[in-house]
Amino acid sequence: MMKGMLLFILMLLSTMVFSQEEISIALEKAPVNIHDTASIKRGAVFFARNCEMCHTMIYLRYDSLAIKSGVLYSRMPINVKTWPLNIRPPDLSLEASRRGVDWIYTYLHSFYLDTQRPTGWNNLLFLNTAMANIFAPYQGQQIRLPLNEVGAKIYSRAYQWYDLLELQTPGSLTPEQFDAVITDVVNFLAYASEPYKIDQEKLGYWVLGFLIILFILIYRLKREYWKKLEK
Amino acid sequence: MENLSRKKGMLAWINARFPLREFLYKHLTHYFAARNFNFWYYFGSFSLLVLANQILTGIWLTMEYTPTATEAFSSIQHIMRDVRLGWLIRLLHTTGASAFFIVIYLHMYRGIIYGSYQYPRELLWLIGMMIYVVLLLEAFTGYVLPWGQMSYWGAEVITSFASAVPWVGKYIVIWLRGDFAVSGVTLHRFFSLHVTAIPLVILFLVFIHLVALHYVGSNNPDGIDIKHDRETKEDVPFHPYYTLKDLTGAVLFLIIFLSIVFYYPGMHGLFLEHENFVPADPLQTPSDISPVWYMTPFYAILRAVPNKTLGLTIMAASIALLFVLPWLDRSPVRSIRYKGIYSKIAICVLVISFVGLGYIGIHSVSPLRTFLAQIFSIGYFAFFLTMPIYTRFETFKKPPEHLTS
Amino acid sequence: MTVKDAVDEERRCFLRRATITAGSVGLLASSIPFISYWLPSVDTEAAGEPIQVDLAPLKPEQQLTVVWRGKPIWVIRRTQWMLDSLSKLNNFLRDPDSIDDQQPPYAKNIYRSIKPEFFIAVGVCTHLGCIPTYRPDVGSISPEWLGGFYCPCHGSTYDLAGRVYKNVPAPKNLEIPPYGYINDSLIIIGEDQAPAQTKKV
Numbered sequence A: 001m002m003k004g005m006l007l008f009i010l011m012l013l014s015t016m017v018f019s020q021e022e023i024s025i026a027l028e029k030a031p032v033n034i035h036d037t038a039s040i041k042r043g044a045v046f047f048a049r050n051c052e053m054c055h056t057m058i059y060l061r062y063d064s065l066a067i068k069s070g071v072l073y074s075r076m077p078i079n080v081k082t083w084p085l086n087i088r089p090p091d092l093s094l095e096a097s098r099r100g101v102d103w104i105y106t107y108l109h110s111f112y113l114d115t116q117r118p119t120g121w122n123n124l125l126f127l128n129t130a131m132a133n134i135f136a137p138y139q140g141q142q143i144r145l146p147l148n149e150v151g152a153k154i155y156s157r158a159y160q161w162y163d164l165l166e167l168q169t170p171g172s173l174t175p176e177q178f179d180a181v182i183t184d185v186v187n188f189l190a191y192a193s194e195p196y197k198i199d200q201e202k203l204g205y206w207v208l209g210f211l212i213i214l215f216i217l218i219y220r221l222k223r224e225y226w227k228k229l230e231k
Numbered sequence B: 001m002e003n004l005s006r007k008k009g010m011l012a013w014i015n016a017r018f019p020l021r022e023f024l025y026k027h028l029t030h031y032f033a034a035r036n037f038n039f040w041y042y043f044g045s046f047s048l049l050v051l052a053n054q055i056l057t058g059i060w061l062t063m064e065y066t067p068t069a070t071e072a073f074s075s076i077q078h079i080m081r082d083v084r085l086g087w088l089i090r091l092l093h094t095t096g097a098s099a100f101f102i103v104i105y106l107h108m109y110r111g112i113i114y115g116s117y118q119y120p121r122e123l124l125w126l127i128g129m130m131i132y133v134v135l136l137l138e139a140f141t142g143y144v145l146p147w148g149q150m151s152y153w154g155a156e157v158i159t160s161f162a163s164a165v166p167w168v169g170k171y172i173v174i175w176l177r178g179d180f181a182v183s184g185v186t187l188h189r190f191f192s193l194h195v196t197a198i199p200l201v202i203l204f205l206v207f208i209h210l211v212a213l214h215y216v217g218s219n220n221p222d223g224i225d226i227k228h229d230r231e232t233k234e235d236v237p238f239h240p241y242y243t244l245k246d247l248t249g250a251v252l253f254l255i256i257f258l259s260i261v262f263y264y265p266g267m268h269g270l271f272l273e274h275e276n277f278v279p280a281d282p283l284q285t286p287s288d289i290s291p292v293w294y295m296t297p298f299y300a301i302l303r304a305v306p307n308k309t310l311g312l313t314i315m316a317a318s319i320a321l322l323f324v325l326p327w328l329d330r331s332p333v334r335s336i337r338y339k340g341i342y343s344k345i346a347i348c349v350l351v352i353s354f355v356g357l358g359y360i361g362i363h364s365v366s367p368l369r370t371f372l373a374q375i376f377s378i379g380y381f382a383f384f385l386t387m388p389i390y391t392r393f394e395t396f397k398k399p400p401e402h403l404t405s
Numbered sequence C: 001m002t003v004k005d006a007v008d009e010e011r012r013c014f015l016r017r018a019t020i021t022a023g024s025v026g027l028l029a030s031s032i033p034f035i036s037y038w039l040p041s042v043d044t045e046a047a048g049e050p051i052q053v054d055l056a057p058l059k060p061e062q063q064l065t066v067v068w069r070g071k072p073i074w075v076i077r078r079t080q081w082m083l084d085s086l087s088k089l090n091n092f093l094r095d096p097d098s099i100d101d102q103q104p105p106y107a108k109n110i111y112r113s114i115k116p117e118f119f120i121a122v123g124v125c126t127h128l129g130c131i132p133t134y135r136p137d138v139g140s141i142s143p144e145w146l147g148g149f150y151c152p153c154h155g156s157t158y159d160l161a162g163r164v165y166k167n168v169p170a171p172k173n174l175e176i177p178p179y180g181y182i183n184d185s186l187i188i189i190g191e192d193q194a195p196a197q198t199k200k201v
Helices: A002-017 A037-050 A064-068 A095-099 A101-109 A147-153 A175-193 A197-230 B002-015 B020-029 B039-064 B072-081 B086-114 B122-144 B149-164 B169-177 B184-216 B238-263 B293-304 B308-323 B341-362 B367-385 B387-393 C003-030 C032-036 C042-047 C080-092
Strands: A111-113 A121-123 A140-144 A165-170 B032-034 B235-237 C051-054 C063-068 C071-077 C118-122 C133-135 C148-150 C157-159 C179-183 C186-189
Touching: A037 A064, A037 A175, A095 A101, A095 A175, A101 A175, A197 B086, A197 B238, A197 C003, B002 B020, B020 B238, B032 B238, B039 B072, B039 B086, B039 B184, B039 B238, B072 B086, B086 B122, B086 B238, B086 B293, B086 B341, B086 C032, B122 B149, B122 B184, B122 B293, B122 B308, B149 B169, B149 B184, B149 B308, B169 B184, B235 B238, B293 B308, B293 B341, B293 B367, B308 B367, B341 B367, B341 B387, B367 B387, C003 C032, C051 C063, C080 C157, C118 C186
Parallel strands: A111 A140
Antiparallel strands: A111 A121, A140 A165, B032 B235, C051 C186, C063 C071, C071 C118, C133 C148, C148 C157, C179 C186
16 A cells, blocks of 8 residues: 555656647547537537638538528638647547547637647647647637546546636636537537438438338248247 | 149249259158257358348448548448448348358357267368358458458468468468558459459358268257158258258347347447457557457467467467368267267367367466466367377276167 | 138238339339439539629620539620621521520520520530530621531531521520629529629629
């Protein structure tokens, strides 16, 4: 028990020196609901106002929900050639399929102040990200806690982003309001990856329902014929 | 009654010019099969069903897909989003590809446990193995077509296998790719192979597979030769008994298959790999390259061997061994039901090794996984290489005179 | 045959029919995605959206050709003389009163247009699909020619309202597309009324 504690403290001390190293954190479960069309629309409006100046969504060009919410192909930075830090912001049409909604939800919560970065910001999930923290006005400004302040409280489970970050300056939204906004955004991104999903589920019920009926009929027919063989 | 005689008239016209009646007689109503076919016997006809699905959905996809490096990825998004019900056709095709391999592996397993590769069905087994290898090529070329990160880098890795050939390997790789690295040139020729050349080969092989089967007749779970006469009633005409039974099974198969298509087509990154949602970038390799799950057992064997040429040779051998299975099995009985304890243990070892290798192949490299992959590789090879010994010398049970149900 | 056999036969027959019916319904339903796949996709429909045309730059007798849904659409500014010539030709035409359904209701008049001055038509010959030439010059095709369109493929002729002459291969008057006036000098082709947002030519 004592040896364990000693080992643990030594580990903590060693991590103090490298306070900006990548720590593997658990992903927070994003409370997305693709059936909530109102949420998706709010997310689209937020995207049009805050994200579309840098991120394209080229595969939503003809999507009616996107167009109605203001996410317009004509306003996307498709032909912009030069970007800060020479890194092009990725197209987000399929990001939810690529990384998963939980990853994105956690990522959008995990920005913190870092004066050593050119943007002034860093991110727990994507270390040294080139993305500026456009959420700062809404979420507020977070700082990263040194590990020795964190470790003792929660060594029994994996780190969550909120274990490692602390809100230093509040933004225009309370944490709950900010969570709701980010849920809307992630909902929209999930929709953008698979806009056909609701039709897919609905059609699935009909198809499987029909097949079950067909199965009952054909199984009984098969039994009728095979029964004869017992004789 | 008028319609009936007109129909009979039409049939008579055809039958005078084409062996339709003889064909139906010989291959359906009077093709006899053992009456005790069980669960393992569904997968041959399921393979045909999935093949038909792949061809039909594949033809439709080709109508809207563009096989160039700049347009391929977008054309697939076009199908998923802009073409009406295009997502359904595409997901039927991707799920069908994985379903094809599940079904084929189970079909091969049936062949292994019931000794369907033994005399007189060695050629049937060989043709089947050819179908399997060609199917792997079809799956590989098909996976390149979406031109995502995995498509590109999978093509890069697999085409560089050819560099293992001594002296000329480097040039073969360039010849295969048509360019100095995998590019739109490679994509375009793989498109032609995937859509035209290989499907024609598959159709031909499936045809002769069925010809070979019908020539010698089907095996059965007891592995015994049955008499085809009315007295013993051990067999039943394929139509209507097995047409109906296979159709019933097919409906159940469709329920499971379509549940996946409509509710879980990505299968947690197994059927639709996450990294393939990113367009191909020749200047950035993804952190974990792995082939799709159905190739991972062989990929795991490759990674388990620390030497490049040796690894490729051993990987090739692991597939080649399947071809010579009929000549490795020295047992006088066909079916696992009557083979000795060593055969039974060996099959367990085979299944555990193969599945274990597959699991390891999906995940990234680690010392523990490499070690386990080596153990499982040994298990896999042991199944084949020791078979001439244990099948010859084990005590087996005498198979019954008549079919058990 | 025993009673039980008879019942069995009946049940088997019913099951067979029911299963075949259900199976056929399933097969038919499964053809739906293959058929819908061929419908114009969302981007194709977007490319076929109505277009706007500015009439102000058009001089009298001038012909402007725009493309809508892959077909040439003519916009011609007719003079008063051209309009007066139309009533003289009724006896020479196959369908002078535009009985055939080749135009929207608002173009079912002698001028075959909303406003007489501007003629808008689909520039495709109703015979076999060639694009007729615009021949406003009097006496050019024949001594009695008062102006119109001449199709070089098989010799069909139309007057300056697109009405087809008798004794030519083409069976019908030129088609008039749906169109409307947004204001006095701006028309939209492809739609009867002007909507909020459209592409400008």
